[in-house]
Each structure stands twice: as structure tokens, then as C-alpha cells.
Amino acid sequence: MGVRAHLGKLTAYSGIANDYGLLVKRGMVGEGTQTTIDDNGLAVTSGGVERVRVGAIGGGDYGLKVVNAGATVIIDGTSNMFKIAATGTLTPPDISAGPAETSTNVTLSTGLTSTPAYLGFLNYGDGRTLPYETSNWLGDGVMIDFYAMMITVVNTNQTKVTAEMKTRRAGGLSGIPYRYFVFREAAF
Amino acid sequence: MLTMLVAYDADGDVVATLDHLVATDEAGYVIGLVDFDAHELTGGELTDVWQVAGAVGSKTWPEWIGGRVYDFRVELTGPPGAKRISALVHVGHPVRTVGGILLPALPASGHRRERAAIEAAIAQRIEAAAEGQPADIRDIVGGPDRPLLLDDKGRTALRLPVVRPALPIVGLTR
Numbered sequence: 001m002g003v004r005a006h007l008g009k010l011t012a013y014s015g016i017a018n019d020y021g022l023l024v025k026r027g028m029v030g031e032g033t034q035t036t037i038d039d040n041g042l043a044v045t046s047g048g049v050e051r052v053r054v055g056a057i058g059g060g061d062y063g064l065k066v067v068n069a070g071a072t073v074i075i076d077g078t079s080n081m082f083k084i085a086a087t088g089t090l091t092p093p094d095i096s097a098g099p100a101e102t103s104t105n106v107t108l109s110t111g112l113t114s115t116p117a118y119l120g121f122l123n124y125g126d127g128r129t130l131p132y133e134t135s136n137w138l139g140d141g142v143m144i145d146f147y148a149m150m151i152t153v154v155n156t157n158q159t160k161v162t163a164e165m166k167t168r169r170a171g172g173l174s175g176i177p178y179r180y181f182v183f184r185e186a187a188f
Numbered sequence: 189m190l191t192m193l194v195a196y197d198a199d200g201d202v203v204a205t206l207d208h209l210v211a212t213d214e215a216g217y218v219i220g221l222v223d224f225d226a227h228e229l230t231g232g233e234l235t236d237v238w239q240v241a242g243a244v245g246s247k248t249w250p251e252w253i254g255g256r257v258y259d260f261r262v263e264l265t266g267p268p269g270a271k272r273i274s275a276l277v278h279v280g281h282p283v284r285t286v287g288g289i290l291l292p293a294l295p296a297s298g299h300r301r302e303r304a305a306i307e308a309a310i311a312q313r314i315e316a317a318a319e320g321q322p323a324d325i326r327d328i329v330g331g332p333d334r335p336l337l338l339d340d341k342g343r344t345a346l347r348l349p350v351v352r353p354a355l356p357i358v359g360l361t362r
Binding site for chain 2: 068083084085086087088089090091093103104105106107108109110111112113123124125126136144145169171172173174176177179184186
């Protein structure tokens with residue numbers, strides 16, 4: 001059957017001098033996919049390529065590194081990403097007659113102490129979803145409607161999301177739902 | 189239990205929603221998702237979670253229906269100080285003027301989305317799940333990133349099955 005697991009010196013299997021750890025695999029060691037735990041962390045090797053490494057990923061960094069079948073690094077844990085801290089919807093009140101503006105807001109206990117990144121979308125109701133800052137223009141080049149969303153920090157660690165509408169239309173404008181996403185920057 | 193929050197005005201019309209909120213500790217590390225339902229059930233004030241302009245209150249709701257929630261009016265039941273949203277009643281919306289476009293009104297159907305029915309369906313699905321296995325309730329409640337699809341009367345509609353185009357996948361097909 002051959003060696004399925006080995007605890008101790010792994011040099012014979014890894015080719016790395018003074019390599020010690022735990023190696024486990026389903027088939028023959030040295031063939032196919034195997035998992036190794038050593039002093040650099042945990043590694044999954046397949047076809048002679050280290051596909052996953054959790055621990056020391058090189059360059060003095062620690063994290064998660066994943067490599068695809070072509071040996072290209074696809075996840076290296078060295079770049080931050082945006083993660084969703086909160087999401088929901090809010091709708092400004094209708095404007096019955098313009099020119100006028102309305103707004104509404106929600107204040108969320110996000111714990112975020114700095115102004116976060118955010119995204120928003122307008123549900124236009126006609127099958128279209130538009131960016132959170134949208135304006136309509138007349139043929140004469142004059143803006144007639146304006147939708148916007150903005151974000152601020154309040155009370156040092158709460159995030160306030162404000163949605164507003166402005167219009168010059170005499171017939172007014174209906175309030176439409178805004179979808180908001182508040183992001184926090186975080187390690188992968 | 190994970191739920192969304194619905195804020196409403198004095199008429200019961202929805203003014204804002206919060207699908208989920210990530211909780212962090214004092215150092216800023218994520219510790220989980222805020223349990224709105226547990227907070228509500230133990231008498232906690234939802235103003236601890238958020239404050240909403242123009243709202244007279246906010247309560248939990250056990251499903252996610254996205255922006256369609258604005259076609260409903262909330263119905264509250266329970267003793268003072270411990271009210272919960274017991275139902276969402278479909279009221280549709282009037283003609284809308286959006287960017288110079290007149291969108292047709294959506295008539296009120298009166299359809300009721302009942303909390304008791306949703307929670308009973310969840311409980312039944314959990315009971316039916318194999319021992320120690322999680323119950324999949326996504327078709328009952330949707331989710332923060334996948335709201336239920338509703339028809340024009342406010343009833344849950346079936347999503348069409350996803351058909352993936354027959355394209356090759358890197359590493360899987362040759």
C-alpha cells in the first residue's frame with residue numbers, strides 16, 4: 001500500500017532539507033494530492049504543485065495562498081478586500097410638486113469609526129437599476145432630476161446613510177427605493 | 189434567528205429596511221451578525237441597532253423580499269412595548285413619476301404574508317431535516333443577498349431554474 005501518513009522528517013517526500021511535520025494522503029505518498037503540516041503551516045500539494053498554503057506564504061507574509069492548475073496564484077492573502085458591513089433599502093418621501101427636494105436617512109450601529117466605502121443603486125421601477133447618483137437632463141442641457149446617496153460618520157462609530165432627491169418638475173417626483181451597501185475594508 | 193428589520197411610519201408604510209448588520213468588537217474585529225430577533229424578543233430597543241428618519245418604529249421580519257417590501261403595509265400585534273410585525277399586507281403603490289416616466293399603479297391585492305405561517309414553515313423544515321443536518325430554508329425566507337421573487341399580488345413566485353450555458357470550464361473540460 002505504501003506510506004499513507006508520516007509524522008517526523010518529511011525531507012524524503014518534500015525534497016526540502018530538514019523538513020519536519022505531518023504528511024497525510026489517501027493514495028501513495030508522492031503521487032496525486034497530499035496534505036502536509038510542517039513548521040510553515042499547512043499545504044496541499046497536487047501533481048507536484050503546492051496548490052494551497054495556509055501559514056507562511058513567502059516574503060515574510062502569513063496568510064492563505066491558493067494556486068490554480070496552471071500554477072498561477074489566484075488568492076494570495078496580501079490584498080485587502082471590501083466586505084459588506086450592512087445593507088438595506090431606504091426611500092425618500094415623494095415630491096408632490098417641484099422645484100423641491102426631499103431626503104431620508106438611516107443611522108446604523110456599524111462600529112465603523114471612519115467614513116466607509118459604500119455603493120448604492122436606485123430601483124427605477126421600469127426594469128432598470130441605476131447608480132446611486134443619477135441625474136436626468138432636458139434637451140436644453142439643464143438638469144431636471146437628481147438622485148444621490150451619501151454617507152457620514154456620526155457619534156464616532158455610527159454610519160449614517162442619506163438618500164436624497166431633487167427635481168424641477170412641476171408635477172413632482174415619486175420616491176423610489178435606494179439599495180445601500182456599507183463596506184469595511186478587511187484582510188482577505 | 190437571522191431576520192431583517194423593517195422601519196415604518198405612522199400609517200404602517202415601510203420607509204427603510206436593514207437586511208443584516210455585521211457586529212465588531214472594540215478593536216474592530218468582526219464577531220458575527222447582529223441577531224435582531226433575539227434583541228427584539230428580549231425587549232431590546234431596535235434603536236440600539238439603527239435610527240430611521242421619518243419612522244415611528246421598526247421591527248423584525250423573518251424573510252427577505254428586497255425592494256418589494258415597499259408594496260406592503262405592516263400590521264403589528266402584541267401588547268404595548270412588545271409588539272411584533274405579525275403580517276405584511278399588500279397595498280401596491282399608486283402611479284409613479286420617475287424621471288419623466290409615468291409608471292403604472294400596482295393595485296392592492298390585500299394578500300397577507302403572515303409571520304406565523306413563515307415561522308411554522310421554517311419549524312416544519314427543521315423538523316424534517318435529517319438528524320444533525322442543517323435545514324435549507326432559502327425557498328421559504330430568501331436571504332439577505334437573494335430576496336424572494338414576488339408576483340404582482342405580493343405572493344411568492346417560483347424562480348425559473350438557472351440554465352448554465354454549455355461553455356467549457358478551465359481545468360474541468362478539454
